[in-house]
Amino acid sequence: MLHYTEFCLSPYEVPGEQSICIYISGCIHKCPNCHYPELQLPDNGELLYKYFSDILALYLKQASCICFLGEGMELPQEKNEFALYTEYAHNKGLKSCLYSGRDTVIEQWMHMFDYIKLGSYHEEFGTLDSVITNQRMYRKNNNNGYDDVTYLFWDR
Numbered sequence: 247m248l249h250y251t252e253f254c255l256s257p258y259e260v261p262g263e264q265s266i267c268i269y270i271s272g273c274i275h276k277c278p279n280c281h282y283p284e285l286q287l288p289d290n291g292e293l294l295y296k297y298f299s300d301i302l303a304l305y306l307k308q309a310s311c312i313c314f315l316g317e318g319m320e321l322p323q324e325k326n327e328f329a330l331y332t333e334y335a336h337n338k339g340l341k342s343c344l345y346s347g348r349d350t351v352i353e354q355w356m357h358m359f360d361y362i363k364l365g366s367y368h369e370e371f372g373t374l375d376s377v378i379t380n381q382r383m384y385r386k387n388n389n390n391g392y393d394d395v396t397y398l399f400w401d402r
């Protein structure tokens with residue numbers, strides 16, 4: 247089951263949104279110079295299902311989006327858990343975002359999210375705010391496709 251280490255309200259992770267950011271532990275990647283090694287520990291932190299509704303209630307008036315930073319161990323049951331959380335958030339009027347650390351195309355199960363960040367971390371290319379980053383941020387469009395909006399991080 248998904249665990250989280252911390253949460254916060256932030257305008258930086260998703261362009262144009264005030265996001266409730268939840269840091270998901272259990273990351274199975276081993277990026278050199280990982281910027282958050284605690285996320286690599288399995289089951290680190292609290293069980294998300296116990297506190298998810300309380301976290302949303304805390305920031306609901308200020309937030310426009312829920313942002314999951316990490317995919318956990320990428321297990322099928324964790325994807326089901328994300329589906330429950332995104333549905334809950336959407337019903338509360340929030341958009342949703344997933345930060346994946348993988349080099350992949352947008353997968354079918356990810357279509358539940360309004361924003362998807364893809365791409366592994368390479369120190370030499372930097373994160374989304376670097377103009378040479380290998381990472382990408384996608385935003386769902388009116389046709390249920392996704393547009394690359396990574397450039398929105400570069401004008402800040």
Ligand code: SF4
Nearest residue numbers: 273275277280347367
């Ligand atoms: S994906 Fe993120 S948390 Fe996971 S090892 Fe890479 S930098 Fe660290």
